[in-house]
Amino acid sequence: MLDFTSALYLDMRHPHATLAPWQQLTTGHPAAFESSPAEEQAAQAIAQLLGCEQAVLGASTLHIFWDLFHSLSQDHISVYLDDGTYPIVRWAVAQVATNRVPVMGFRKHDVAALEYRLTHSPHPARRPVVVCDGLDPASGRPAPLERYLALVKAVGGYLVIDDTQALGVLGQRPSTTIPYGTGGGGTAAWYGLRDPALIIGASLAKGFGVPIAVLAGSQPCLARLTRDSLIRVHCSPPSAATWAATNHALGMNERRGDWLRKRLLQNVRRFRDVLVQAGLRVDGGFFPVQTPRLGTQAQQIHERLQAEGIRTVLHRERGGSPAQLSFLINAAQTPQDIDHAAERLAAITTHNVPQRGRKVRNHGQVTGL
Template identity: 50%
Template sequence: MIDFTSALYLGLHHPSRLLQPWQQLTLGMPAALAEPPGAAEVAQKLARLQGCERGVLMPSTLHLFWDLFGMLCRQPVTLYLDEGTYAIARWGMARLSARGVAIHPFRHHDANALLTKITRQARNRKYPVVVANGFCPACGTAAPIGDYLDIVRRFDGLLVLDDTQALGVLGEAPALRRPYGLGGGGILRWSGHTGPDILVGSSLAKGLGVPVAVLTGSDRLLRRFTVASDTRVHSSPPSLAVIQAAIHALAVNRLQGNLLRLRLAQRVGQFRRGLAGIGWSSTGGWFPVQTLCGITEKVAIRLHQRLAQWGVQTVLTRSRHNRAARLSFLLTARHRAEEIDQCIDMLDALAPEIEAPTNIEAPKGRPVLACQPRG
C-alpha cells in the first residue's frame, strides 16, 4: 500500500517512548486558571519560530478562531474575507456574522479587489480585519501578504492569517536548492513580513504532526486574546500528552527539520518530473499537495478508484469555485523514491483506459517556492 492521503508533510511521528512521561492528562481546570505545564514555553518557542512576539496554545484552530473573532467583535469591525480561506476560520467568522458584523468576500489572492472593497467601506470608520490563508494548497500559491499588509496599514487594520499549511514546511531564505527555506517558521518567515498588525493562527497537525493549535502575534494583541477568550474558561486546554508531543516536534524540527524539508522537496520534484515524463502535470508548485490538472471529474474519479485497486491511496478534492472532483497526491518526507516511481508507472499504465489529459498548462497566479519572495 502506497498512501498519498496523509498531510504529515515532514513525516513526523511522536511515539510515547520518545516523549517525556506525564502523570496525568489534564489538571482538571481551564487554562484561564492555570496553564498546563509546558504550554506557555511551547507557545513562546512557536512564536519565535514564526517571527512573532508571543503565542498561546489552543486545543484546535476551531477553538482558536472562535475566540479570536469573539475578541474582535468587542469593537466595531468590518471583515474582509479572501474567498480561498479554509473552512475553520470561516466557522469562527460565523460568530461575528450572527451578531450582524459585515463580512465582505473578495477574489482569492486579489489585492486590488481587497483595496476596492475596503475603500468603499472606509467611510463607516470601522476597524478593518482581513482574513486569508497564508498558503493555499488548492491553487498552489502563497497569499500576496505584502500587498495585503500595505492595504491593511493604509487603513490602520489587522491581517489575520491561517498558516496551518505552511508551518513546519516553509521558512526563511528560500532558494533554488532549498525551495522551502530554512527553519519551518511558516509564511511570515518565508515572505519576510512581520509586524504588530498581524495575527497568525496555525495547527501543528500537518507539518509538525501534533494535534494542537497556536495563535501568535504581538504581545498587546495576545494579552487581549487571553483575557477575552471564552474557550480558555469553558473548555479543556491542550492535554499534557499533546504538549509533550509539541516539545518533541520542535526538537526534531530544530535538529532535523531542514534535512526533512530537503528530502520532501526531492520527492515533490521527482513526482513532478515523473508526471512530465508521461505527458501529465500537476498544480502545487513545490508544495507537497500535488493535484493533477487537465483531466475531467470523471477521469479523476476513475483514476482514484483504479489506483486504490492497485494499492495506491489518493485524495479526491474540490475547489471552492469549481466543484468538480480533482485528484490530489499528498507527498511526505517518508515516501521512498521507489514509491514515487511506482505511482508514476501506474498512472502511465492506466492512461490507455482513460481519457488523456487535455489543456495542460501552468496554473495561473504567482508561482510559489520558485524564487525568493518579494519583501
C-alpha cells in the same frame, strides 16, 4: 498499500517512548486557570519560530479562531474574507457576523479586489480585519501577504492568516535552491514579515504531526485575547500528552527539520518529473499537495489506483467543480514509492510509462514555489 492521503508532510511521529513523561492527562482546570511549564515552553518556542512577540495554544484552530474573532469583535471591526479561506476560519467569522459585524468577501489572492473593497467600504469608521489562508494548497502559491499587509496597515487594520498548510514546510530566506526556505516558520516567515498588524493562527497537525493549534501576534493583541477569551474559561487545555508531543515536535524541527524539508522537496520534484516526462500537467507547484489535471476521469482513475494498492485523495473544490485527484507527498516516501505511484498514474492516463531506472533530473534544484 501505498498511502498518498496523509498530510503529515514531514512525517513527524511522536511515539510515547520519545516524549517527556506525565502523571495525568489533565488537571481538571480550565485553560484560563493556570498554564503548565510545558505549555509556557511550547508557546515561547513557537512564537519565536513564527517571528511573533507572543503565542497562545489551544485544542484546535476552531477554538483559537473562535476566541480571536470574539475578542476582535469587542472593537468596532469589519471583516474582509479572501474567497480561498478555509471553512474553519469561516465558521469563526460567521459567529461574529451574527452580532452585526459586517463581513465582505473578495476574490482569492486578488490585491486589486481587496483594495477596492477597503477604499469603497460602506463601513469606513470600522477597523478592517482581512482574513486569508497563508498558502493555497491547490496551486501551491502563497497568498500575497506583503501587499495585503500594506493595504491593511494603511487603514489601521489587522491581517489574520490561517497558516496551517505552510507551517512546518515554508520558512525564512527562500532561494532558488531552497524554495521552502529554512526553519519551517510558515508563510509570513517565507516573506520575512514581522508586524504588529499581523495575526497568525495554525494547526500543528500537518507539518509537525501534533493535534494542537497556535495563535501568535503582538503582545497587546495576545494579552487582550487571553483577557476576553471564552474558550479558555469554558474549555480544558490540551492534554499533557499533547504538550509533550508539541515540545518534541519543536525540538525535532530544530534538529532535523531542514533535512526533512529537503527530503520532502526531492520527493515532490521526483513525482512531478515522472508525470511531466509522461506529458501530464500537475498543479501544486512544489508544495506537497500534487493534483494532476485529469479532466472528468479523476474518480475512475482514483478507483483504478485504489485497486492497484495506491491510495489517493478524491475531492471537489467549492462551487460544484468536477472531482479532482491529489497525491499528498511526504518526507518518508521512498524513491521507489514515488516512482511506482507516478508511473502507474502515467500508465493509466497516457499509456506512456517512463522507463524504470531513468535518471531523474535535478531534484535538489528548483526555481521556486
